[in-house]
Amino acid sequence: MFSTVKDDMSIESTLISKERKNAKFPVEELTNVWDGGKEETELRRKIVKLFEDDPVLKSPPICTMTREERFTKATRKSAYIYRNLIPNNGLHPGSREFEHFSRAMPIENNLLVHMIAFIPCIKSFGSQEQVAKWLPLALNLNIIGAYAQTELGHGSFLRGIETEATFDKKTQEFVINCPKVSSMKWWPGDMGLNANHALVMANLIIDGKEYGMHAFIVQIRDLSTHMPLPGVTVGDIGSKMGFEAIDNGFLYMKNVRIPRENLLNKNSEVKPDGTYVKKASDRLMYGSMVNLRVNLPKSQAIDVLAKACTIAIRYSAVRRQGLLNPGGAEVAVLDYTLQQHKLIPQLATVYATKFAGEGIIKKHQAFLQNMAKGNISDLAEIHALSASFKASVSEQCTEGVEVCRRACGGHGYSQASGLPFLLCKITPSCTYEGENTVLYLQTARYLVKCASKQAADLPESIAFLVQPIQDMKGSITSLDNLIICFKNSAALCVQGVSKKVNEMSNKGLAMHEVWNKSSVQLVKSAKMYVMQYIIGAFVSFVTEVKCSEPIKEILQDLCCLYGLHYINTHSGEFLKLGVLSAHHCTLAEETEIQLLEKLRPNAVGIVDAFDFTDSSMESCLGAYDGNVYERLFDMAKLSPLNKEKVHQESYRHLRPFLLEGRDILEGVKSKN
Numbered sequence: 281m282f283s284t285v286k287d288d289m290s291i292e293s294t295l296i297s298k299e300r301k302n303a304k305f306p307v308e309e310l311t312n313v314w315d316g317g318k319e320e321t322e323l324r325r326k327i328v329k330l331f332e333d334d335p336v337l338k339s340p341p342i343c344t345m346t347r348e349e350r351f352t353k354a355t356r357k358s359a360y361i362y363r364n365l366i367p368n369n370g371l372h373p374g375s376r377e378f379e380h381f382s383r384a385m386p387i388e389n390n391l392l393v394h395m396i397a398f399i400p401c402i403k404s405f406g407s408q409e410q411v412a413k414w415l416p417l418a419l420n421l422n423i424i425g426a427y428a429q430t431e432l433g434h435g436s437f438l439r440g441i442e443t444e445a446t447f448d449k450k451t452q453e454f455v456i457n458c459p460k461v462s463s464m465k466w467w468p469g470d471m472g473l474n475a476n477h478a479l480v481m482a483n484l485i486i487d488g489k490e491y492g493m494h495a496f497i498v499q500i501r502d503l504s505t506h507m508p509l510p511g512v513t514v515g516d517i518g519s520k521m522g523f524e525a526i527d528n529g530f531l532y533m534k535n536v537r538i539p540r541e542n543l544l545n546k547n548s549e550v551k552p553d554g555t556y557v558k559k560a561s562d563r564l565m566y567g568s569m570v571n572l573r574v575n576l577p578k579s580q581a582i583d584v585l586a587k588a589c590t591i592a593i594r595y596s597a598v599r600r601q602g603l604l605n606p607g608g609a610e611v612a613v614l615d616y617t618l619q620q621h622k623l624i625p626q627l628a629t630v631y632a633t634k635f636a637g638e639g640i641i642k643k644h645q646a647f648l649q650n651m652a653k654g655n656i657s658d659l660a661e662i663h664a665l666s667a668s669f670k671a672s673v674s675e676q677c678t679e680g681v682e683v684c685r686r687a688c689g690g691h692g693y694s695q696a697s698g699l700p701f702l703l704c705k706i707t708p709s710c711t712y713e714g715e716n717t718v719l720y721l722q723t724a725r726y727l728v729k730c731a732s733k734q735a736a737d738l739p740e741s742i743a744f745l746v747q748p749i750q751d752m753k754g755s756i757t758s759l760d761n762l763i764i765c766f767k768n769s770a771a772l773c774v775q776g777v778s779k780k781v782n783e784m785s786n787k788g789l790a791m792h793e794v795w796n797k798s799s800v801q802l803v804k805s806a807k808m809y810v811m812q813y814i815i816g817a818f819v820s821f822v823t824e825v826k827c828s829e830p831i832k833e834i835l836q837d838l839c840c841l842y843g844l845h846y847i848n849t850h851s852g853e854f855l856k857l858g859v860l861s862a863h864h865c866t867l868a869e870e871t872e873i874q875l876l877e878k879l880r881p882n883a884v885g886i887v888d889a890f891d892f893t894d895s896s897m898e899s900c901l902g903a904y905d906g907n908v909y910e911r912l913f914d915m916a917k918l919s920p921l922n923k924e925k926v927h928q929e930s931y932r933h934l935r936p937f938l939l940e941g942r943d944i945l946e947g948v949k950s951k952n
């Protein structure tokens with residue numbers, strides 16, 4: 281319907297080629313460092329290619345589809361991936377290949393909560409017999425399960441959850457009830473339309489006594505007709521800011537009966553006579569959340585910011601707007617220091633959080649090994665670290681994606697840029713899996729407790745909180761001094777708020793009031809604590825990584841930039857704590873600007889090194905060839921509103937006035 285408008289060789293693709301020629305480091309080597317080695321890069325590419333070449337996984341750009349189409353396509357693709365593509369290619373959960381799935385998955389998919397929450401919960405909370413029964417069914421998609429914890433009335437405060445599971449001794453069943461409208465399960469992914477089972481978190485009641493939140497497997501739909509079972513009201517909660525392809529659902533249960541064996545009973549059990557047997561700490565009930573907070577920031581937040589950086593930096597390298605030299609040629613917007621100041625720190629965030637996250641995954645794996653031997657002494661530490669890490673990463677990455685989107689000017693507002701999709705995908709990461717404020721408060725609770733102990737009684741990673749403040753020797757811009765600066769700040773924040781808490785409670789104020797009145801400083805402390813962790817982990821990585829000098833230099837620069845950018849955007853905090861002087865702050869600002877200038881020629885190379893394929897981004901601004909304008913025009917042509925040259929419905933409403941206008945213009949009718 282539209283004629284083709286093409287330039288023989290677009291200036292934009294020439295510009296991006298030049299950028300690549302100017303890069304001062306081997307891009308492929310940085311990709312290998314990012315992936316964790318050359319072999320991992322090859323493996324990832326093999327898996328991505330397997331998925332991208334598969335005709336079943338092809339579909340029109342998401343911005344041209346309705347929600348209904350997006351949900352249907354995502355379900356078709358996801359069912360095919362988990363039931364055919366993965367098993368037929370010998371890719372199994374837990375294998376090395378599995379690590380790379382998130383990079384290979386189609387841009388929209390669902391059944392993820394089934395895979396990342398329902399299945400792991402069966403493994404964590406189920407006895408051996410229960411795992412043997414439910415796991416194969418779940419892995420084969422014979423049953424599809426949601427993680428049904430949050431209710432209309434409660435998400436954060438889990439002790440407030442109202443759904444009840446009352447034990448009926450006579451029938452050896454639990455009776456599941458949502459006593460009020462507010463008790464209805466609300467939000468769980470995959471639950472509205474696809475799931476036939478749910479892992480329901482409910483308050484266990486035996487002989488009128490409450491035993492708190494426990495996990496039950498509840499069948500909600502018939503396996504042959506997929507109709508809701510008696511007593512079950514289930515459906516999709518409606519349109520959201522994003523996640524259009526996912527059926528986040530509601531679930532109302534009235535006298536739904538399940539066998540006694542459906543209480544997942546690895547950690548606690550109800551005997552046939554109603555005796556309650558506790559086998560492990562109540563805290564392990566929260567274990568599934570720690571698992572997700574540790575393992576998912578990479579795919580759900582860090583990779584999302586990496587994609588946004590790829591789009592915004594490639595676009596900024598080809599978008600020319602205005603002059604730097606009077607009388608000179610128009611410049612790429614990436615040449616403006618202010619554009620660099622928006623975008624290059626986001627790159628630093630991607631690297632910092634990625635490598636720090638790998639450290640947490642290792643810590644968590646060590647914790648799981650100890651737990652298997654019955655030792656959960658590190659639980660509080662890993663909970664505090666993972667809670668604040670999830671909160672900080674989701675916050676930093678969400679802010680970063682919005683910075684990238686705005687840095688693309690008007691085109692960043694277009695769905696065709698891919699940026700609104702990324703923003704809507706990442707924004708809820710600040711809420712799900714623990715609302716960020718609530719998570720920071722959990723970390724602060726642990727830190728305040730630690731502040732009253734001796735260094736020898738604290739885990740190695742925490743002891744600095746109660747040790748003497750360290751002196752910085754030399755420039756604030758050295759990596760060693762950045763670590764000292766952040767550690768000192770975290771220690772002073774925690775000590776300061778602990779003092780305030782103690783003083784207020786010594787004056788007789790009730791602890792809950794003390795806590796509420798101190799909560800602003802408590803959250804600040806948790807943020808500073810996790811920042812010192814991230815910086816420390818990034819510095820360790822940069823120091824230890826084996827790579828060529830140019831790559832090492834880039835990583836060191838990004839590491840320094842990450843710390844300095846944080847200092848420069850929060851300088852008031854550092855000054856107030858007395859950790860930095862005004863002179864330090866001036867130097868930090870000057871050094872950040874120098875680093876931006878130094879990293880600028882490598883910016884396109886650094887985002888190329890993330891190695892995202894064009895189809896994994898669906899972005900007209902971020903495609904590898906830099907052909908932004910032709911791509912935008914091609915995408916606009918696909919808009920469903922452009923199907924016909926005349927949109928009949930809009931024409932119908934406007935026609936009477938247009939005809940009037942025509943008559944006036946043609947002089948058939950006077951204006952009045």
Ligand SMILES: CC/C=C\C/C=C\C/C=C\C/C=C\CCCCC(=O)SCCNC(=O)CCNC(=O)[C@H](O)C(C)(C)COP(=O)(O)OP(=O)(O)OC[C@H]1O[C@@H](n2cnc3c(N)ncnc32)[C@H](O)[C@@H]1OP(=O)(O)O
Nearest residue numbers: 436437438563566572576577580581663674709712713714
């Ligand atoms: C960046 C992205 C990161 C992750 C992404 C995850 C998934 C993304 C994947 C795909 C995206 C698609 C879909 C999203 C899927 C989302 C799934 C969900 O959202 S499921 C619902 C998640 N809900 C929550 O996380 C609820 C948050 N609330 C809580 O965790 C708790 O209720 C609370 C805040 C801890 C308060 O509970 P309570 O009042 O009972 O507890 P106390 O404060 O009294 O503490 C008791 C005691 O326990 C310790 N503790 C608390 N939590 C844990 C834990 N997880 N592990 C270990 N210990 C814990 C706490 O510190 C106290 O200890 P004490 O001080 O007494 O020694």
Ligand SMILES: Cc1cc2nc3c(=O)[nH]c(=O)nc-3n(C[C@H](O)[C@H](O)[C@H](O)COP(=O)(O)OP(=O)(O)OC[C@H]3O[C@@H](n4cnc5c(N)ncnc54)[C@H](O)[C@@H]3O)c2cc1C
Nearest residue numbers: 427428429430434435436467468469708712713714715717
């Ligand atoms: C996309 C998406 C997917 C989800 N998927 C699932 C799922 O699969 N399964 C599931 O069970 N749930 C799911 N959820 C629900 C999610 O886990 C909850 O929304 C989340 O835990 C926050 O709880 P809430 O909504 O009750 O927020 P609230 O706790 O009501 O938060 C509202 C405000 O109150 C503040 N607040 C709350 N408590 C405190 C406090 N103690 N101190 C200070 N401030 C406080 C918060 O900071 C926030 O500003 C999903 C949510 C979303 C958005």
